Amino acid sequence: MIPPFRPDAGYAQELDARDDLVRFRQQFVIDDPTYIYLDGNSLGRLPRVTVERLQQVVEQEWGRRLIRSWNEGWFDLPERVGAKMAVLLGASPDEVIMADSTSVNLYKLALAALQVQSGRTKIVTDELNFPSDLYILQGVVRLAGPAYRLEVVPAADELSGPVEQLAGAIDEETALVVLTHTIFKSGYTYDMATLTELAHRAGALILWDCSHSVGAMPIALNAAAVDLAVGCSYKYLNGGPGAPAFLYVRRDWQERLNNPISGWMGQHSPFAFALDYQPAPGLRRFLTGTPSILALAAVEAGLELLLEAGLERVRAKSVQQTEYLVALWEALLAPLGFRLKSPRQPEHRGSHVTLGHDEGLRIDQALIHEMSVQPDFRRPDNIRFGIAPLYNTFTELHEAVQRLRTVVTEQLYEKYPAEGPAVT
Numbered sequence: 476m477i478p479p480f481r482p483d484a485g486y487a488q489e490l491d492a493r494d495d496l497v498r499f500r501q502q503f504v505i506d507d508p509t510y511i512y513l514d515g516n517s518l519g520r521l522p523r524v525t526v527e528r529l530q531q532v533v534e535q536e537w538g539r540r541l542i543r544s545w546n547e548g549w550f551d552l553p554e555r556v557g558a559k560m561a562v563l564l565g566a567s568p569d570e571v572i573m574a575d576s577t578s579v580n581l582y583k584l585a586l587a588a589l590q591v592q593s594g595r596t597k598i599v600t601d602e603l604n605f606p607s608d609l610y611i612l613q614g615v616v617r618l619a620g621p622a623y624r625l626e627v628v629p630a631a632d633e634l635s636g637p638v639e640q641l642a643g644a645i646d647e648e649t650a651l652v653v654l655t656h657t658i659f660k661s662g663y664t665y666d667m668a669t670l671t672e673l674a675h676r677a678g679a680l681i682l683w684d685c686s687h688s689v690g691a692m693p694i695a696l697n698a699a700a701v702d703l704a705v706g707c708s709y710k711y712l713n714g715g716p717g718a719p720a721f722l723y724v725r726r727d728w729q730e731r732l733n734n735p736i737s738g739w740m741g742q743h744s745p746f747a748f749a750l751d752y753q754p755a756p757g758l759r760r761f762l763t764g765t766p767s768i769l770a771l772a773a774v775e776a777g778l779e780l781l782l783e784a785g786l787e788r789v790r791a792k793s794v795q796q797t798e799y800l801v802a803l804w805e806a807l808l809a810p811l812g813f814r815l816k817s818p819r820q821p822e823h824r825g826s827h828v829t830l831g832h833d834e835g836l837r838i839d840q841a842l843i844h845e846m847s848v849q850p851d852f853r854r855p856d857n858i859r860f861g862i863a864p865l866y867n868t869f870t871e872l873h874e875a876v877q878r879l880r881t882v883v884t885e886q887l888y889e890k891y892p893a894e895g896p897a898v899t
């Protein structure tokens with residue numbers, strides 16, 4: 476049993492002492508323990524094992540073996556890493572492959588889906604979706620032709636996914652529904668099975684962007700009968716900046732969907748150099764060009780840590796940590812003008828907690844530059860505290876809240892300009 480909440484530092488230490496994932500923190504490069512990193516939902520920390528793995532790939536596989544390495548494990552790497560990723564996604568090993576970026580994979584799968592839904596001309600999404608996803612869908616609709624349109628369902632507030640409004644918008648014209656499982660601003664998490672069923676009942680396909688969920692909670696793509704999914708590997712998966720993304724295509728769709736960016740790596744036999752494109756069987760057809768081997772090797776190393784920890788345990792700690800931060804907010808931050816902008820119910824919350832404040836942007840700047848606490852900021856007033864259960868401790872959360880209080884009570888934010896820097 477977890478002892479009842481107390482706002483003192485001793486309570487955080489008690490929770491750390493009971494944490495069965497605590498040993499994973501040592502597996503990451505942490506050169507400055509006073510720097511409280513709460514941005515693992517944007518760029519995960521560097522696992523120690525990744526440093527060794529990359530050194531081996533560079534020196535041994537590239538340096539010594541050179542092109543021979545393609546037949547010694549490189550060619551299959553997108554599938555091999557995809558099969559490990561499938562465990563995190565509740566999918567079969569042959570339903571997930573690593574390729575390109577999340578944005579590019581979204582484009583490929585959305586366009587492929589439109590082509591098998593003839594007569595249906597609408598894509599439905601919501602206005603809380605990640606803007607890059609909206610830009611991609613705008614591009615997909617533009618290319619598909621003037622008959623096609625994107626319906627961006629409005630949300631009543633920034634906090635919760637507009638489930639009712641989506642139910643109203645998904646109809647017999649809808650070819651595809653595209654949603655982000657955990658919303659990047661508030662951390663609201665959709666009930667994947669319910670929304671998927673809603674889409675299927677109307678005859679639409681569904682494509683989930685799992686970027687903000689994968690690695691922080693178990694995902695059950697097969698159990699929910701999800702058609703398509705994409706997601707990012709540099710957030711909770713700790714794959715490194717710009718790491719290759721994954722794409723999932725349910726097995727029964729694989730031979731029916733075509734990759735709109737048909738390149739040689741998705742060709743039936745790339746080294747036959749035939750003049751006409753023939754798609755590879757299975758998921759490989761969704762590859763386009765040569766995969767980035769160094770980047771993929773880094774993803775594989777990070778993934779293994781998560782598999783070792785086990786997603787059920789990761790999720791249990793994540794819920795406990797976000798609950799703890801919400802309790803600290805209520806006790807210590809609400810009186811200073813902070814608003815909770817994440818869902819109260821843990822089943823609808825991902826692994827970050829968002830707090831709003833009228834001086835949000837300047838407080839965020841002061842926190843980073845004077846207090847060595849790293850959250851991130853999303854306009855207009857959202858300070859996001861990303862919690863990565865593999866390396867964040869309860870003591871860090873407690874200490875971050877103390878420093879946040881100091882920024883406000885001592886008005887340390889006042890010297891920062893209201894506009895903020897380019898990357899927040």
Ligand SMILES: *Cc1c(COP(=O)(O)O)cnc(C)c1O
Binds near residue numbers: 605607608655687720
């Ligand atoms: C982080 C994130 C992305 C990132 O896309 P890139 O193509 O890697 O830049 C896309 N979608 C969502 C929902 C994200 O959270």
